[in-house]
Amino acid sequence: MSQRLAGKRAIVTGAARGIGRAIAGAFAAEGADLLLADIDTAAVERAAAELDAEALTLDVSRKAEIERLFAQAAAKWGGLDLLVNNAGITHAAELDTLLEEDFDQVFATNLKSALWATQEAARLMGPGSAVINMSSVNAVLAIPNQIPYAISKGAIKQLTNVTALALAPKGIRVNAIGPGSIMTEMLAGIMNDRAAEEKILSRTPLGRCGEPEEVAAIAVFLASAESSYVTGQTIYPDGGRLGLNYTVPVAGA
Numbered sequence: 022m023s024q025r026l027a028g029k030r031a032i033v034t035g036a037a038r039g040i041g042r043a044i045a046g047a048f049a050a051e052g053a054d055l056l057l058a059d060i061d062t063a064a065v066e067r068a069a070a071e072l073d074a075e076a077l078t079l080d081v082s083r084k085a086e087i088e089r090l091f092a093q094a095a096a097k098w099g100g101l102d103l104l105v106n107n108a109g110i111t112h113a114a115e116l117d118t119l120l121e122e123d124f125d126q127v128f129a130t131n132l133k134s135a136l137w138a139t140q141e142a143a144r145l146m147g148p149g150s151a152v153i154n155m156s157s158v159n160a161v162l163a164i165p166n167q168i169p170y171a172i173s174k175g176a177i178k179q180l181t182n183v184t185a186l187a188l189a190p191k192g193i194r195v196n197a198i199g200p201g202s203i204m205t206e207m208l209a210g211i212m213n214d215r216a217a218e219e220k221i222l223s224r225t226p227l228g229r230c231g232e233p234e235e236v237a238a239i240a241v242f243l244a245s246a247e248s249s250y251v252t253g254q255t256i257y258p259d260g261g262r263l264g265l266n267y268t269v270p271v272a273g274a
Contacts, residue, residue, distance in 0.1 A: 025245040027052030030098045032090065034081055034138065035108030037064035039205035040155065043233030044105055044240045045072055051241055056097065058090050059108070081108045082129035084137050091141035101145035103244050106135035107155045111170040119168055127169035132176050139184050139195070148192025153243050154181050156199040158259045174199070178255050185253030194252040196243045201259025204230040226261030 031048050035041040036057035045057055045068060055074035059065035062078040069076035077093055079086040094101050109131045112123045139152050157174040164171060177197060185195040202208060202221050208230065222228060239256055242248050257263055 024052040025241060025247070026103070029053045029102040029244070030056075030094070030100065031103035031105070031244070032056045032058065032094055032101065032138075032142070033105040033107060034058045034090075034134070035155075036105075037061045037068055039207065040200065040203060040233045040236050041105070041107040042068055043237040044107060045074065047234070047237035047241050048103070048105075048244065049074065051245075053103065053244075054098070056090075056094055081134035081138070082126060084133070087134060087137045087141060090138070091145065095145060098145075100147065101142055102150050104138060104142040104146075104152045105155070105240060105244075106138050106152065108134060109155060109170075109173075111167060113166050114168070115166050116168060124169040128173050128176075131170070131173035132180065135177060136180060136184075139180075139188075143188055143191065143193060146191070146193050149246075149249075150193045151244050151248075152184065152188075152193065152195040153240055154195070154197040156181070156197040156255050158199050158201045158257055158262055160199055160255070161263060181255060182253050189252060194243075194248070196248070196251060196253070197255040198236060198239050198243070199255045199257040199259070200231065200236050201225065201257065201262045202230045203236055203258075204232055224262055224265060225259075226265065229260065231258055231260060 026048055031053045033041055033045045036045045037059035049055055049072040057065050057069050057074050058077045058079055060080050065076045079090055110127055112127050135154050154177050156177040159171040160174040160178040181195055181197040188195055236258055239258055
């Protein structure tokens with residue numbers, strides 16, 4: 022590895038598995054010092070042990086827990102260079118059955134946590150630091166029974182824009198990644214039969230799902246000096262899905 026993040030102090034939320042775990046692994050391979058946060062104690066401690074990192078169990082939907090995370094970072098390092106706001110949840114419900122408490126929980130976990138974490142991180146960061154938010158193609162597209170998730174990811178896109186402007190005078194960059202169908206444990210559970218697989222891949226021009234490591238490679242780019250003039254942007258590793266329109270045939274058609 023090129024050690025592009027050597028000496029960088031990084032927090033990754035939702036780091037126990039999936040895309041968060043892949044980002045943590047890529048950051049570690051590039052030389053970063055890591056504090057990994059997740060609600061799953063056993064999984065995040067396992068990830069931390071594998072990566073020679075520090076683990077912290079917390080619920081990012083609670084502002085007090087976010088404050089505890091950054092207090093630990095301040096005590097550990099005295100500063101911070103990188104933050105990855107990756108923690109997120111989803112909740113499936115039709116419009117007429119969606120409950121307020123479920124909507125609020127998704128928003129607290131996916132959106133408010135990123136806002137408060139960015140606020141806390143900025144107090145520890147200096148010029149050259151970077152924040153990376155996890156959005157989704159569903160910031161632009163929509164799934165009718167994933168209302169709070171889609172809205173929260175759209176809001177993450179705008180949070181990225183707003184905080185990039187707010188933090189530009191301090192030399193802190195803020196960008197986002199909006200993955201399409203990435204082969205995490207969650208997606209593997211959805212693609213459990215041929216019909217489900219064909220439905221997803223038919224809307225993916227490259228004809229395959231992405232891998233968590235492919236998203237992690239983008240995170241490394243956004244965290245490194247290679248993206249020093251990039252801020253306020255969302256990069257979509259989606260296999261071409263956002264480019265589809267009615268003139269483009271579905272894959273395999």
